[in-house]
Amino acid sequence: MSNLTDISYVKGVLSKHGFTFSKALGQNFLINPGVCPRMAQLSGASSSVGVVEIGPGAGVLTSELAKVSYKVVAVELDKRLLPVLKETLAEHDNIKVVNADAMKLDLKQLMADEFNGGEAVVCANLPYYITSPVIMRILEERLPIDSLTVMVQKEAADRICAVPGTRESGAISAAVHYYSKPEFLFKVSKGSFLPPPKVDSAVIRLNILKNPPVQVNNEKMFFKTVKAAFSQRRKTLPNSLSSGLSLPKQQVIGVLDTAAIPLNARAEEMTMEQFACLSNVLSEKLS
Numbered sequence: 001m002s003n004l005t006d007i008s009y010v011k012g013v014l015s016k017h018g019f020t021f022s023k024a025l026g027q028n029f030l031i032n033p034g035v036c037p038r039m040a041q042l043s044g045a046s047s048s049v050g051v052v053e054i055g056p057g058a059g060v061l062t063s064e065l066a067k068v069s070y071k072v073v074a075v076e077l078d079k080r081l082l083p084v085l086k087e088t089l090a091e092h093d094n095i096k097v098v099n100a101d102a103m104k105l106d107l108k109q110l111m112a113d114e115f116n117g118g119e120a121v122v123c124a125n126l127p128y129y130i131t132s133p134v135i136m137r138i139l140e141e142r143l144p145i146d147s148l149t150v151m152v153q154k155e156a157a158d159r160i161c162a163v164p165g166t167r168e169s170g171a172i173s174a175a176v177h178y179y180s181k182p183e184f185l186f187k188v189s190k191g192s193f194l195p196p197p198k199v200d201s202a203v204i205r206l207n208i209l210k211n212p213p214v215q216v217n218n219e220k221m222f223f224k225t226v227k228a229a230f231s232q233r234r235k236t237l238p239n240s241l242s243s244g245l246s247l248p249k250q251q252v253i254g255v256l257d258t259a260a261i262p263l264n265a266r267a268e269e270m271t272m273e274q275f276a277c278l279s280n281v282l283s284e285k286l287s
């Protein structure tokens with residue numbers, strides 16, 4: 001029987017298949033036996049809730065997910081891991097491995113095909129080079145999921161979970177808070193991975209909201225405004241918005257006045273409500 005919590009077993013299978021880690025694919029595999037069961041338990045997967053995993057690697061988290069969920073669909077880009085996964089996951093009959101790029105695959109279609117409209121969640125130890133694009137893609141496409149439980153670099157976790165309007169917040173905080181309520185679950189030290197990365201990680205859960213927390217008339221303008229405001233986060237809004245949105249400074253000042261936002265405010269001081277109001281005024285004035 002495969003024991004994926006035993007590091008020497010996992011190392012043995014990887015070396016048997018001549019596997020070498022690819023830095024470019026963000027391959028840092030979990031070897032701390034305590035992390036995956038905890039992540040799987042907190043993911044919301046269950047006997048009636050399916051799960052999509054992105055990047056199963058050697059299958060350590062995948063097998064824990066298969067113990068709590070009725071079905072796991074794991075999307076792995078690296079072909080070299082397919083024979084490894086076949087061996088490590090052999091004892092589970094509720095896992096489907098799909099060899100594809102999670103950034104290109106039609107995830108909505110995949111979920112419709114595999115879960116037939118049933119409840120599902122996403123759970124993954126994300127490759128760090130696509131952390132934000134994958135999260136944003138899943139949120140923007142409004143995948144039919146209840147939550148997204150992901151391991152990301154600790155710094156990214158702090159930024160994502162930071163409440164807009166606080167010092168730690170960034171463009172990603174506002175974008176994520178538009179679609180979900182993020183929760184910081186637990187920290188994972190760099191020594192929990194093979195090979196160990198340079199920084200610690202953390203597991204966060206994004207609980208998907210049924211409706212956005214603020215009323216936005218033009219979503220495209222909302223995200224454009226947030227991005228422009230944070231493009232030069234140390235500058236005040238008249239400067240960052242005028243350069244980020246290619247608008248004359250005087251026009252930006254007029255918009256900020258209408259939205260009742262102080263002219264000396266910076267992006268990190270902006271709440272979700274203020275960003276919504278600002279983008280609503282902008283879309284009205286620019287249309």
Ligand code: SAM
Binds near residue numbers: 028031059075128
């Ligand atoms: N889940 C495993 C674990 O926790 O040990 C591996 C996590 S490792 C950080 C990231 C995994 O994502 C690797 O297996 C890597 O090959 C895979 N990956 C990288 N880019 C991907 C992409 N665009 N689509 C799908 N999988 C990808």
